[in-house]
Amino acid sequence: ARVLEPVFRRAALQQKLANVLEVQLAAAHGADCVPMLYELASLREALGHKTQSLAFRIRALMFDPENVDNRNALERIATDLGAFDELVSAYDEVLTKNVSDTLVDELNRKRAAIYQHQLMRLDLALQAWEAVDRQHPTDSHVLGSLAELYLSTSSFRKLAETIDRQIALDNDVSSQIERLWALAEVAESMLADKGLAARCCADILARKPDDLAAMKESDRLLTSMERWADLTDILIREIDFAENEGRTDEALGLRVRLSNLKLTRLDDARGALTLLQEVLRQRSAHVGAVGALESMARSDNPMKGEAAALLAPVFAHEGDHLKMVQMLEAQVDTESDAAKRATLLRQISDVYENQMDNPEMAFVFAARALRDCPDDVPSLELAERLAIEAAADDALVDLLKEVAERSADSAAAARLYRTLAKLETRAANSEGALEAWKKVVDRQPSDADAMEAVSRILVEQGKSRELVDLIKRRLTLEEDTSLRVKLFAELAALQEESQDDREAAATSLRRLLELEPENLEALRRLGHLNEEAERWTELADILARQLKLAQGDEKSNVLLQLAQLLELRLNDRRSAVDLYAELLEKDPQNPGALDRIEAVTVREPHNQHAATIYMAALRSAGDETRLIRAIEARANHSTESKERQSLFAELAQLQRRHNEPELAYLATYRAF
Numbered sequence: 001a002r003v004l005e006p007v008f009r010r011a012a013l014q015q016k017l018a019n020v021l022e023v024q025l026a027a028a029h030g031a032d033c034v035p036m037l038y039e040l041a042s043l044r045e046a047l048g049h050k051t052q053s054l055a056f057r058i059r060a061l062m063f064d065p066e067n068v069d070n071r072n073a074l075e076r077i078a079t080d081l082g083a084f085d086e087l088v089s090a091y092d093e094v095l096t097k098n099v100s101d102t103l104v105d106e107l108n109r110k111r112a113a114i115y116q117h118q119l120m121r122l123d124l125a126l127q128a129w130e131a132v133d134r135q136h137p138t139d140s141h142v143l144g145s146l147a148e149l150y151l152s153t154s155s156f157r158k159l160a161e162t163i164d165r166q167i168a169l170d171n172d173v174s175s176q177i178e179r180l181w182a183l184a185e186v187a188e189s190m191l192a193d194k195g196l197a198a199r200c201c202a203d204i205l206a207r208k209p210d211d212l213a214a215m216k217e218s219d220r221l222l223t224s225m226e227r228w229a230d231l232t233d234i235l236i237r238e239i240d241f242a243e244n245e246g247r248t249d250e251a252l253g254l255r256v257r258l259s260n261l262k263l264t265r266l267d268d269a270r271g272a273l274t275l276l277q278e279v280l281r282q283r284s285a286h287v288g289a290v291g292a293l294e295s296m297a298r299s300d301n302p303m304k305g306e307a308a309a310l311l312a313p314v315f316a317h318e319g320d321h322l323k324m325v326q327m328l329e330a331q332v333d334t335e336s337d338a339a340k341r342a343t344l345l346r347q348i349s350d351v352y353e354n355q356m357d358n359p360e361m362a363f364v365f366a367a368r369a370l371r372d373c374p375d376d377v378p379s380l381e382l383a384e385r386l387a388i389e390a391a392a393d394d395a396l397v398d399l400l401k402e403v404a405e406r407s408a409d410s411a412a413a414a415r416l417y418r419t420l421a422k423l424e425t426r427a428a429n430s431e432g433a434l435e436a437w438k439k440v441v442d443r444q445p446s447d448a449d450a451m452e453a454v455s456r457i458l459v460e461q462g463k464s465r466e467l468v469d470l471i472k473r474r475l476t477l478e479e480d481t482s483l484r485v486k487l488f489a490e491l492a493a494l495q496e497e498s499q500d501d502r503e504a505a506a507t508s509l510r511r512l513l514e515l516e517p518e519n520l521e522a523l524r525r526l527g528h529l530n531e532e533a534e535r536w537t538e539l540a541d542i543l544a545r546q547l548k549l550a551q552g553d554e555k556s557n558v559l560l561q562l563a564q565l566l567e568l569r570l571n572d573r574r575s576a577v578d579l580y581a582e583l584l585e586k587d588p589q590n591p592g593a594l595d596r597i598e599a600v601t602v603r604e605p606h607n608q609h610a611a612t613i614y615m616a617a618l619r620s621a622g623d624e625t626r627l628i629r630a631i632e633a634r635a636n637h638s639t640e641s642k643e644r645q646s647l648f649a650e651l652a653q654l655q656r657r658h659n660e661p662e663l664a665y666l667a668t669y670r671a672f
Contacts, residue, residue: 156190305334345369374403375412464498488512588620
């Protein structure tokens, strides 16, 4: 190949020259092959073999990535062939090598453009552009490409951030405003971020204060977001703009709207009134201003008195009772002291009741007095009396529900709720009465009557859970020991019988017994619960305490129960036998004790103590048939000769009395 190379060069035989160069290339190593790769790439391209030329250019790129001419030729050939996948793969491989930052930036840009425009791989294009952006955050071209891609991929949040960055880099005000409108559109339509859209409008106005479109858009956005303070500033801008443009009607309408905003949203009645005064100064019959003032005059707003004064030409006053009422109302409207307002309202009520024979309206104003001053006792008494005359119990119920919540004084609130409870009871509304009595208890936890009323209704309604909660609450407040004992007893009964919560019932009974340790009924109930729950140790303690308190047959029954518990559950047979002995000593015929001591002797035939007690009981009871069996059993298992001799001798006597001479002889024989 080396021999033929010059020959083919001189002869300009490009095809053959390319072939021999490829042979030599196969033997070349490392960077030595780079010139040969460049020549082969050019030869193959000249011969029309662009695919092979592309391959040689890519190989050369791996050895010499900084060669601009080679990269340009590579991109040109790749474009001709549409081999963008191969081109971008080559760039990806170069980026894994140790190349200059400049080349890294250039290749990332080219990769991004290829992914975006040729391969339509928008995700990879984004990755590449974002990599460039990290290195060049102020590059407007990069930001433009990113914005385009974010829009195409519906990455609206990133699109908004990118437009924001573009605005910060843009020095042209008109261009900034154009971008701000675009950002506002993205914010509202694509991100549902009205706050960002409103900020964009504010930024537009900061650049162009007389931009009416931005004012209107800000108005709409801020209204929908209920950002009333910011909306106030925009309305002031709109008013100034309209006045400067000579649009007086529009300016006056905006003032009325601003007054309504101040009144209803910003709690600025004084500011609202000032605006309306200005409107009336410019146009005394302005419909919007008059309507707004009428609304203010009819409301409970502190400025209603001044609003009424502005409307004085419209409201003429006469000297009859109705006008007297109106005058009193005007005083009410302008009076800031609640107690004085209540006095005025009661005077209006008195006029309606006694001068105009209208108990219904009298009740209305008595109700207003109570509404204005819920803690006022005369107003409550008047409203309660007039409710009967005006058949307005339902209205009074609604009123009491309303005002009681607003009462700052707990005693007054309790008084209101107590009246409400009585009304609900009178209306046979047990649920309403219950809720009212509960409110009384909330305000005055020590009110025993209210507690009893709540308990009574809860019992009637079968609301055991609420009754349990009430009793628990009463227990936290009650200090009297006897009442606490009673409450714990009620609580335990509810927990056991209505809620089937025996563990809670047991706990309540234990707390009762802490207060009154000798409460026999509580001990009985706790013992029953412990038996159900198989808490044998605690049951034994409870029975022992019952034993000290019980009398007569109950004491014997408790003693028997304790003995059986010790024997059968706690495996304390010695103690159990002693208790059986105590029982049998008092009543040798006690069937329970007799049967259990017999069972012990059968199960433990060598138990001399049990056998002795059992036989003694049988002797005392005169039960010779069972005594014979017991003596035989004991004698057969006794290891003491004296005891055996004595037992067999007794057995012989018993057999003779039963006309059993042979058995008597046998017993005598065995005795010796």
